Amino acid sequence: MRAFLAVFVLSAILGTTSTAQERGPVTNLPLPRYVSMKAAEGYARHGPGKTHRIDWVYKHRNQPLEVTAEYGHWRRVRDKDGAGGWMHYSLLSGVRTVLVEVDLLPLRRKPTKDAATAANAEFGVVAKLGACHIDWCKITAGGQTGWVPKTALWGVDPDEILE
Known part of the structure; x- marks a missing residue:
């Protein structure tokens, strides 16, 4: 023991x-x-x-x-x-927060590629992490909220699901 x-x-x-x-x-x-x-x-x-x-x-x-x-x-x-x-x-x-790893990352109104863009986030922005699905996460930064591909973020695992 x-x-x-x-x-x-x-x-x-x-x-x-x-x-x-x-x-x-x-x-x-x-x-x-x-x-x-x-x-x-x-x-x-x-x-x-x-x-x-x-x-x-x-x-x-x-x-x-x-x-x-x-x-x-x-x-x-x-x-x-x-x-x-x-x-x-x-x-x-x-x-939970994440780092944006893509420059001018579109924050989408819905978790789809063709959804309207609410705002863009610059590379290196720290954002608050919200819900995460298989491929998309909802983030908030600078008073703007939107959905982004999970692969564009550091601070969340690829298989992580958050409600």
Whole structure:
């Protein structure tokens, strides 16, 4: 039993995952999963604790991040470029946001290619994530809401369905 517990704790610290259905040892939430930055600034550290060096500084409130591991009050996160580290859970929010990865992405009034365009979103825009179907997600940014292809976003899994 102790050997299993040691491997489980080491796995949480290193951020290794064996299946998509794995659950965090602290929150029992799925790993990996997406969250957003609650704070306007947050430090990503080399290890889970304030004594570890700061590897990265995030400076954008609502930026989407992916949680890959948990240890106590710390969450190992990475951004769309793969950079990241360990952040204190108080800096993170369960509110889902996404990054637009296509320039002048049309926000459609309905989840179809031929639907009218409500607005366009620029590359790099952070948007609040709403419902997601198989291929489309509803997002809100800059007071505009519309449907976009899921493939144009970072911060949502290809097979993820949200009501």
